Amino acid sequence: MPSFLDARSVPRDTVLTPDLAIIGGGPAGISLALALARTPIKVLLLESGGMGFEAETQKLYEGAETGVSYIPLDATRLRFLGGSTNHWGGWCRPLDESDFEKRDWVDHSGWPFSRKELEPYFPRAQELVEAGPFLYDELAHHASVLGPMLPLGPGGVYTSFFQFSQWRNNKDHLPTHFGERYAAELKQVPNLQVMLHANVTALKLAKGARSLDQLDIATLAGNRFMVKPRYTVLAAGAIETTRLLLASNEVMATGVGNQNDLVGRYFADHAIPRDTATLVVFDGNLSGYYKTNLNLKGTRFRATFSPTEAFKRERHVLGSLGTVEQHVELDGLGKAAVAETAAALGVDASKARAFSLGCGIELMPDPERRLTLTGERDALGMPRLKLDMRISDGDFARYRETIRELGRQMLAARSGMIRLARKTRAEWLSVMDWGNHHLGTARMHNDPKQGVVDANAKVHGIANLFIAGSSVFPTYGSSNPTMNLVALTLRLADHVKALFA
Amino acid sequence: MSDGLKAMIARRPLLAGALAALGIAVAGGVVYEAGLSGPSYPQTPYDDLLALLPDRVQAQVIGEAVVAANATFDVETTARQLRAHIGGKPLADVLAADMAADNITEVKGWVLPETMAQLCALAAAAA
Numbered sequence: 001m002p003s004f005l006d007a008r009s010v011p012r013d014t015v016l017t018p019d020l021a022i023i024g025g026g027p028a029g030i031s032l033a034l035a036l037a038r039t040p041i042k043v044l045l046l047e048s049g050g051m052g053f054e055a056e057t058q059k060l061y062e063g064a065e066t067g068v069s070y071i072p073l074d075a076t077r078l079r080f081l082g083g084s085t086n087h088w089g090g091w092c093r094p095l096d097e098s099d100f101e102k103r104d105w106v107d108h109s110g111w112p113f114s115r116k117e118l119e120p121y122f123p124r125a126q127e128l129v130e131a132g133p134f135l136y137d138e139l140a141h142h143a144s145v146l147g148p149m150l151p152l153g154p155g156g157v158y159t160s161f162f163q164f165s166q167w168r169n170n171k172d173h174l175p176t177h178f179g180e181r182y183a184a185e186l187k188q189v190p191n192l193q194v195m196l197h198a199n200v201t202a203l204k205l206a207k208g209a210r211s212l213d214q215l216d217i218a219t220l221a222g223n224r225f226m227v228k229p230r231y232t233v234l235a236a237g238a239i240e241t242t243r244l245l246l247a248s249n250e251v252m253a254t255g256v257g258n259q260n261d262l263v264g265r266y267f268a269d270h271a272i273p274r275d276t277a278t279l280v281v282f283d284g285n286l287s288g289y290y291k292t293n294l295n296l297k298g299t300r301f302r303a304t305f306s307p308t309e310a311f312k313r314e315r316h317v318l319g320s321l322g323t324v325e326q327h328v329e330l331d332g333l334g335k336a337a338v339a340e341t342a343a344a345l346g347v348d349a350s351k352a353r354a355f356s357l358g359c360g361i362e363l364m365p366d367p368e369r370r371l372t373l374t375g376e377r378d379a380l381g382m383p384r385l386k387l388d389m390r391i392s393d394g395d396f397a398r399y400r401e402t403i404r405e406l407g408r409q410m411l412a413a414r415s416g417m418i419r420l421a422r423k424t425r426a427e428w429l430s431v432m433d434w435g436n437h438h439l440g441t442a443r444m445h446n447d448p449k450q451g452v453v454d455a456n457a458k459v460h461g462i463a464n465l466f467i468a469g470s471s472v473f474p475t476y477g478s479s480n481p482t483m484n485l486v487a488l489t490l491r492l493a494d495h496v497k498a499l500f501a
Numbered sequence: 502m503s504d505g506l507k508a509m510i511a512r513r514p515l516l517a518g519a520l521a522a523l524g525i526a527v528a529g530g531v532v533y534e535a536g537l538s539g540p541s542y543p544q545t546p547y548d549d550l551l552a553l554l555p556d557r558v559q560a561q562v563i564g565e566a567v568v569a570a571n572a573t574f575d576v577e578t579t580a581r582q583l584r585a586h587i588g589g590k591p592l593a594d595v596l597a598a599d600m601a602a603d604n605i606t607e608v609k610g611w612v613l614p615e616t617m618a619q620l621c622a623l624a625a626a627a628a
Contacts, residue, residue, distance in 0.1 A: 077539065277610075337611045338560035343555030344617055346593050404605075407612030412600040419610040 003187065007046075007198035007219045014225040016203025018044035018193070020496065021215060021229035023200050023244070024236035025049075026083020027482055028468040028489045030178045030186065031128055032233060035493035037189040041500050044227060045186075046198040046217065049080030051179065056220055060199070062238070063385040067369075069432060070269075070389040076436045081196065082179025084436065085482065090165035090175025092131045092483040094122055096319065098309050099477035105316035108266065108365040109475050112446045112455035118446030118487050122341065125487035130176045131163040138303050139163075146294060149303070154413025156311025156405045160321065164293050164300040165482075170407060197221075201380050203232070203248035203256050203465070211326055211463040213258075218380050230465045231499065233492070238267065238438035238471035242371045243385050245442070245452075257442070257452050257459040264371035264385075266443055268476060270360040270435035271391055273428055277357040277403050278419040279330060279410075281341050284351035290324040291355070306478055307402045315405075317398040319362040319477030322406065324355045334419065345414045352416075360478050361399045366390055371441060397430045425437050437481045442471040456495050457488070468492055545627040550620060551591045558622050564625025566609045567618050568580045576626040579619050586616060 008015075008270035020036070022029045025047030033045050049057045057080065063073035070076075078086045095115060102110030108371030126134045135142075139161040143149055149159055165175035186194050199218050206213040215227040234241050242264040246255035257263055288294055293302040305322035312318070330338065334354070363369070369390040376384040400420060407418030424427045445451025448460035453472050459465040468489045542557065554560045568574050587595050599605065599614035606618045 186599065258558070333562055333566060333609055334611070336559040337608065340556055340559040340563060340621065341556070341613060341617060344553075344592055344596060404607070404612055408600055408603065408605050411612070411614060412597070418605060418612045420612065421610055423610070 004183075004194040004196050006118065006196050007217060007225075007481050008221050008223055010195075010223065010225050012225060014222055015126040016044060016225070016227045018042045018227065019231065019500065020044070020109060021046060021227050021232045023215070023217045023234045024083065024240070024469075025081045025179060025194065026235060027085050027128075027178045027235060027486055029233075030082070030182050030497075031125075031489045032493050033186060033189065033192050033194070033216050034128070034182065035490055036496065037192065038089055039191070039497055039500065041191060041496070043189075043192045043409055045192065045194045046200055046227070047081050047194065047196050048199045050196045051081055051183070053078065053080060056172075056379070057197075057430050060380065060382075062378070063387065065378070065387045065389060066373055067387075067389040068391050069430065070387060071436060073239060073385065073387060076434070077239065077438070080179065081183070081194075082177045083182075083269040085176060088165070088175050088482060089480075090131075091162050091480040092126070092129055092165055093136060093160070093162045093311065093479040094487075095479050095484050096309060098312050099319060099479070101259075103313075106318065106364065106475065108367070108450070110445075111474055112444055118484070118491065121487035121490040122190050122483075124490055125483050128176075128486050129165040129483050130168050130300040130370040131165050131483065133297060135297060135299060135301070136161050136163060138181055139296065142288070142297055143303065144297060146289055148285065150281065150286060150290065150410070151413040152406070152409040152414040155409040155412070156308050156315065157305050157402060157409055159306050160304050160306035162301070162302050162304060162480075166235060166300055169309075188197070191233070199380055200244060201382055203234075203244060204249065205248075205256060205462070207251075209251045210461065212465045220379055224279055231466070231496065233466045233468050234497070235468040235489070237383065237469060238441045239371060240473045241467060242471065243382065244371070246373050247383050252269065253375050256465070257462060260449050262443065262450075262452050264441050265369075266365050266440040266474075267369050267371055267387065267389075267438070268363050268365070268440040269437050270478070270480075271363060271395065272358065272360050272432045272433045272435050273422065274358060274433060275325070275356045275421055276359050276399070276431070277322070277421050278330070278354050279324060279357050279416065280330070280332070280334075280352055280354045281416040281417070282338075282347050282349045282352050282414070284353040286324065286353065286355065305406050307405075309403070311405065315401055317402050318364065319479070320399045320402050321478040322403055323358040323360075325358045326356055328354050328356050330354050337419075338417065340345045341411070341417060345411070357403065358416075359403075361395060362475070362477055363391060363395050365440065365475060366392070391432075393425055396422070396425070435480070436478075437470065439470040439473045439481060440466050441473045444472040445474065446485040457492050466492060466496070526566055541599060547576070547623050547627055550580060550583050550587070551624055553587070554620055560621040560624035561628050563608055563613075563618070564623065566619035567622040568625050570608070571622070572619055573621060573627070576623065579623055583616065583623065592616075
């Protein structure tokens, strides 16, 4: 079996000339390489790390933070083949239709195309993440085999379903780690060369700044060489993509693709504050698939609570999901509220059980939530980043309104009730956590003044540079990004094939 | 001892047993009656409304939180509004209508039908 190349063994000052260079061996880079496998396109995939965790390589991710507390930049992602799929939770769900729409209550919203454009790519993306048959909300018709669904009255929240990536033949039932899982397949692709320990330190533009001419490569061991590809796809994740674009300022002083000061802005993630509410089920019977992921019809799945498309439009809320977490005890007021309300509704609550409710919250796009370069430099001499993390009171309030609606619907169905546990900003911030989903720093828009890349993910103004991954998502709903970014990358693969046809 | 006397002696324990049983039944009836009528409360002008509550003690716990959060709470106004709103309908029906009309409120985070919260507030104010 052919092996991967190691950049440390490439003769210094070598110039490589592939048709296409892919920067980054995460889910986007690997999906793109596999999608181009049966083409004559000569592809070079450049991965900074090796096949496993290396502390010195991981240190390249260190950066500064300000604003709302966030996960350290060197802990929120992994820098070796497979990227952050090496530590993901495997949650999968396609984006909703409204996630793509221009909405007048969501500043800076609107993808350049609708969900229909991505739909042909979901089945293959589903295969790559190994989440089983593409079922999602169809599971509502089948879940009762494993136990009843929680009755909800008519309203703005419904029971939505996530499916889970499950690495085929993995004895630990882990989600698919793209590097290890697809290494053998990548080695079999005739026109593909995967190169490990290859750090891209600069995107060098040609004179006139209309095209990308050269990639500078460096290794931590001190080797340096160049790549001169016809086309390049930057697939390094929303944070590292930003760093490379901004740091490559030799020709364009503001950085590549940053002529309108957009690169690094609109950084986003799913906020996942803990214990946001208490959910009480009057009869105490809550099926297992609300509390953990279970097997059914060839997939692992879990039920969550999400706002309907109509509710999002009517109440001007964004995407969110509520997840049932662990059993909790009620205080005196809680016991009284449950007993008295259930009795007034004519329901027996003698076996009532209470659970804490977790969540995932989409944030309103915010240009000031951003990454910028600092004066600090890493071991390769590249400037480090600083993240200014923000979350608004409105972000909390929109999610709270959604869960309040869930409470109303449970009362209407006489199935249970809700206590909203957080109200003030201080209360929310005291339980904050994040999804480690990095999005939005190179957003997609047809207008160069509003987006870094166009509808084909090509960097505005640069003829041969594309960006793959969730950095191009303008908005992102409550769905985890991986399966969706793989689908978007497969769409980009079709575009790349057309360029070479 | 004549057969008649023997019979009388034999009946005495039976009679005693029967009388004892009657006593238990009577006492049980008293207890049962007490259980039906529930704990007694001082009469209030709002008893027609408070009688709708399943458990006034539980309701008071909720109601204290409602009153504490509402500086302008007025018991007379609340009672008048509740009578108009409920209009003799069963409480369960009124609560269902509240939910359908999004007429809900929060009591220390608990999402409750507005009528329920106001009845509880009345119970707390009347206690």
